[in-house]
Amino acid sequence: MFATTPDQELLERTTARFLEDRYPVSRLRELADRTSTFDPAVWREGAALGWTSLLVAEGAGGGSVSGNGVADLQVVASLFGLHAAPGPLLGTNVVAAALARWGTPEQQAGPLAALLAGEAAGAWGHATTVGAPGGRRRVVTATPAADGAVVLSGSVATVEGAAEATHLLVTADAPGGPSQHLVPLDAAGVSLTALRGVDLTRRYARVDLHDVALPAGSRVGAPGEADEHDEQLVDLLAAVLTAEMVGAVQRAFTTTLEWTVDRYSFGRPLGSYQAIKHRLADARTQLEASEAVAARAAEALGAGAPDGRAWASAAMAHVAARAPEIVQECVQLHGGIGVTYELDLHLYLRRVVVDSQLYGSATDFARRLGRLVADDEGRAA
Amino acid sequence: MSDEQESVEEFAARARTWLAANMPPADPTAGYFSFHEDPADSQAHADRRIAVCRDLQARLFDGGFAGICVPRQYGGQALTPAHQAAFNRELRGYDHPLEIQVSTFIPCMAVLLELGTEDQKLRHIPKMLRGEEVWAQFLSEPSGGSDAAGALTTAVRDGDQWVLNGSKIWTTGGWYSDWAMCLARTNWDVEKHRGLTVFSFPVSAEGVDVQHIQLLNGSREFCQEFLTDVVVDDRDRIGEVDEGWTVMGRWLYHERTVAGGSPYVTTAGAKSAALPNDGPAIAALARRGGNLDDPAVLEAVGEARALSMVSEAMVGSVSRKMASGALPQHAAAMLRLFSGTATTRRTTLALDVAGHEAVVWEPGDEQLASVGLGYLVRQAAQIGGGTVEMARNVISERLLGMPREQRNDGGPFRDVPRGPAAG
Numbered sequence: 001m002f003a004t005t006p007d008q009e010l011l012e013r014t015t016a017r018f019l020e021d022r023y024p025v026s027r028l029r030e031l032a033d034r035t036s037t038f039d040p041a042v043w044r045e046g047a048a049l050g051w052t053s054l055l056v057a058e059g060a061g062g063g064s065v066s067g068n069g070v071a072d073l074q075v076v077a078s079l080f081g082l083h084a085a086p087g088p089l090l091g092t093n094v095v096a097a098a099l100a101r102w103g104t105p106e107q108q109a110g111p112l113a114a115l116l117a118g119e120a121a122g123a124w125g126h127a128t129t130v131g132a133p134g135g136r137r138r139v140v141t142a143t144p145a146a147d148g149a150v151v152l153s154g155s156v157a158t159v160e161g162a163a164e165a166t167h168l169l170v171t172a173d174a175p176g177g178p179s180q181h182l183v184p185l186d187a188a189g190v191s192l193t194a195l196r197g198v199d200l201t202r203r204y205a206r207v208d209l210h211d212v213a214l215p216a217g218s219r220v221g222a223p224g225e226a227d228e229h230d231e232q233l234v235d236l237l238a239a240v241l242t243a244e245m246v247g248a249v250q251r252a253f254t255t256t257l258e259w260t261v262d263r264y265s266f267g268r269p270l271g272s273y274q275a276i277k278h279r280l281a282d283a284r285t286q287l288e289a290s291e292a293v294a295a296r297a298a299e300a301l302g303a304g305a306p307d308g309r310a311w312a313s314a315a316m317a318h319v320a321a322r323a324p325e326i327v328q329e330c331v332q333l334h335g336g337i338g339v340t341y342e343l344d345l346h347l348y349l350r351r352v353v354v355d356s357q358l359y360g361s362a363t364d365f366a367r368r369l370g371r372l373v374a375d376d377e378g379r380a381a
Numbered sequence: 382m383s384d385e386q387e388s389v390e391e392f393a394a395r396a397r398t399w400l401a402a403n404m405p406p407a408d409p410t411a412g413y414f415s416f417h418e419d420p421a422d423s424q425a426h427a428d429r430r431i432a433v434c435r436d437l438q439a440r441l442f443d444g445g446f447a448g449i450c451v452p453r454q455y456g457g458q459a460l461t462p463a464h465q466a467a468f469n470r471e472l473r474g475y476d477h478p479l480e481i482q483v484s485t486f487i488p489c490m491a492v493l494l495e496l497g498t499e500d501q502k503l504r505h506i507p508k509m510l511r512g513e514e515v516w517a518q519f520l521s522e523p524s525g526g527s528d529a530a531g532a533l534t535t536a537v538r539d540g541d542q543w544v545l546n547g548s549k550i551w552t553t554g555g556w557y558s559d560w561a562m563c564l565a566r567t568n569w570d571v572e573k574h575r576g577l578t579v580f581s582f583p584v585s586a587e588g589v590d591v592q593h594i595q596l597l598n599g600s601r602e603f604c605q606e607f608l609t610d611v612v613v614d615d616r617d618r619i620g621e622v623d624e625g626w627t628v629m630g631r632w633l634y635h636e637r638t639v640a641g642g643s644p645y646v647t648t649a650g651a652k653s654a655a656l657p658n659d660g661p662a663i664a665a666l667a668r669r670g671g672n673l674d675d676p677a678v679l680e681a682v683g684e685a686r687a688l689s690m691v692s693e694a695m696v697g698s699v700s701r702k703m704a705s706g707a708l709p710q711h712a713a714a715m716l717r718l719f720s721g722t723a724t725t726r727r728t729t730l731a732l733d734v735a736g737h738e739a740v741v742w743e744p745g746d747e748q749l750a751s752v753g754l755g756y757l758v759r760q761a762a763q764i765g766g767g768t769v770e771m772a773r774n775v776i777s778e779r780l781l782g783m784p785r786e787q788r789n790d791g792g793p794f795r796d797v798p799r800g801p802a803a804g
């Protein structure tokens with residue numbers, strides 16, 4: 001889907017083959033009943049295929065395959081969507097990107113290197129309120145202690161993969177302004193509460209921080225920089241999520257198209273009725289549009305273009321609105337079987353519903369873009 | 382200049398300098414001419430605007446920036462689509478002959494380039510590029526536009542000439558055009574698609590009666606033409622006799638590139654800043670109304686802007702995929718469908734944000750009038766250039782390979798049912 005260069009095509013082929021082998025639908029259905037869906041061996045192999053290094057500069061131990069790591073990561077993310085695959089793809093890559101951009105040499109030599117090697121997984125405490133009026137609602141506070149150490153307290157909702165991750169990246173309010181911190185999840189005072197949710201294979205937890213004492217070296221970036229850094233991570237998030245949604249929609253669409261050819265009603269294929277054809281034409285067009293805007297966002301972000309944030313926001317505003325609707329349309333065109341557990345379609349519906357809500361909705365990202373437009377317009381006026 | 386082709390960067394730099402010295406800035410308050418506030422003023426306004434377009438086109442020609450992808454012998458620059466794209470980027474912020482791009486350059490010039498005779502290309506293309514010949518599409522008929530192959534307008538051969546009779550309708554700019562490309566039936570005794578031929582003739586030819594049609598926003602840009610014994614030289618026939626449907630394939634293809642991606646269109650993409658329904662214009666409306674900080678308004682602004690950006694991204698990626706063969710040419714129908722539905726949605730968003738002020742306004746308030754009147758003709762975006770329903774047919778049948786619709790138009794065209802309205 002997102003591969004445009006020969007190197008990306010190679011990444012696509014190897015990742016597709018690997019995911020097909022490790023996560024056939026039968027395996028996903030088994031995992032649905034498990035408390036943990038994380039497989040360290042699979043993750044290490046994925047890291048060897050390049051899944052964890054794409055947003056990290058070569059100097060920091062990473063590397064892209066095409067020169068644009070955001071676009072490369074979309075190749076992988078879309079396949080995670082296509083296969084409804086588990087794995088801490090988002091958290092690990094976001095945390096790795098943060099450490100590579102703003103981390104200390106010690107953070108890069110330690111936690112980042114482990115993330116890149118697939119030896120550890122990252123979790124992102126994304127408690128951000130995208131596009132909210134009056135800025136963010138902070139849920140964690142950092143209180144300075146002696147020698148630059150800090151004590152964190154607060155509660156971080158809905159952290160993906162927290163149970164298996166080694167480190168949590170979280171932004172805390174601090175006297176010097178909001179700052180990001182890297183919290184070892186085995187630190188004293190950290191407790192996890194498993195949550196339940198609609199995705200069958202992704203696990204989420206609430207992470208409570210009770211007076212968690214961290215050394216000076218835990219801060220990522222300078223004090224007060226976290227607002228802008230969080231925005232940059234949200235931009236990356238948008239690129240990854242939109243690609244994953246496109247992959248999931250692609251699967252739902254393809255199976256539905258096949259179904260309308262094979263299923264007969266009143267003596268002719270469903271797909272011979274214009275009412276059905278037109279709906280699939282709409283779905284196909286929205287899928288193409290979604291892929292196009294997602295890819296455009298990665299292009300802009302990867303190149304560090306000034307309009308990268310606008311593209312990322314436009315992509316989420318559009319794809320998060322359309323993707324669940326297309327998959328629901330696919331459900332509708334299946335009739336009764338469409339709302340059963342037996343049909344695989346729900347695997348992809350679950351994925352797009354989570355992706356389109358958990359980190360900010362289409363409306364939130366539309367508002368984010370609206371603000372950018374309004375600011376520009378204000379300057380021009 | 383040497384024989385070697387100028388690089389895109391050098392070309393863009395030259396264009397930048399030339400534009401600054403030769404083209405007037407775009408007037409963002411000018412409003413799109415079919416949405417003019419006072420209907421009585423609309424016609425005079427449109428007349429003036431077309432004169433300006435012709436002049437701007439002539440300037441482009443004199444500056445060596447017309448027909449960037451057209452061969453030199455026809456007055457073009459023989460450069461590449463990348464050069465045209467670069468020029469279009471540089472054009473942002475300048476006034477340019479936007480209103481005469483469609484019909485004249487796509488599809489008419491594009492069709493002539495592909496299927497015209499050498500004589501036709503030499504006679505017409507340089508004039509088109511100089512702004513001296515504006516072309517119209519005489520395609521839709523009162524009996525139907527979607528089913529273009531059902532044309533009833535008839536051409537009968539008379540030696541080296543043809544005599545045309547019939548009627549064409551919904552012609553954009555029929556009244557200001559110099560030449561027309563016209564589909565006509567040359568054989569009623571064969572199947573529908575096999576008896577058609579494409580002709581061209583001056584709109585001022587004897588027997589062509591052009592009548593304005595008033596649209597519901599007051600615009601009188603559209604025309605109906607009555608053709609009575611119009612004599613056309615055989616050398617003005619485009620393509621072979623009874624092979625008109627082959628020509629139509631390319632005609633409709635180029636028409637669909639209106640949504641973007643054509644190498645023959647000179648446009649800054651979005652003169653949309655001047656259109657009442659793009660994100661920035663909606664933000665300006667809201668600022669005026671004092672509700673730009675309302676989260677729901679910001680959402681509307683963001684949604685409208687996102688739709689424009691998605692269209693832009695999609696034009697780029699689908700064009701690239703069609704060029705590389707990753708998608709067939711029929712994929713252009715997705716661009717048509719998306720731009721049609723996205724445009725109507727943006728029009729609704731603009732109306733929602735402007736609210737009551739866009740339905741009753743102070744005389745002369747073009748900004749609000751364009752929103753209200755634009756909303757009235759909203760569906761034109763899903764009709765003109767082929768309807769979105771036809772695009773959905775193309776996507777489902779040609780792109781997705783779904784079963785074709787059952788049809789009832791086989792056998793000699795003479796015997797195909799035409800319904801009571803068609804006579």
Ligand SMILES: Cc1cc2nc3c(=O)[nH]c(=O)nc-3n(C[C@H](O)[C@H](O)[C@H](O)COP(=O)(O)OP(=O)(O)OC[C@H]3O[C@@H](n4cnc5c(N)ncnc54)[C@H](O)[C@@H]3O)c2cc1C
Binds near residue numbers: 520550761
């Ligand atoms: C802005 C604008 C500019 C235009 N410019 C030109 C021009 O320059 N030259 C020109 O020749 N024409 C022009 N047209 C006309 C335009 O091409 C036709 O209006 C259009 O093709 C539809 O044809 P029709 O109006 O006859 O509607 P019909 O073909 O009668 O269609 C009526 C309705 O039925 C639907 N329909 C028809 N057939 C099918 C089918 N098989 N399956 C499903 N639905 C179907 C249509 O989508 C439409 O909704 C323009 C129209 C507009 C609005």
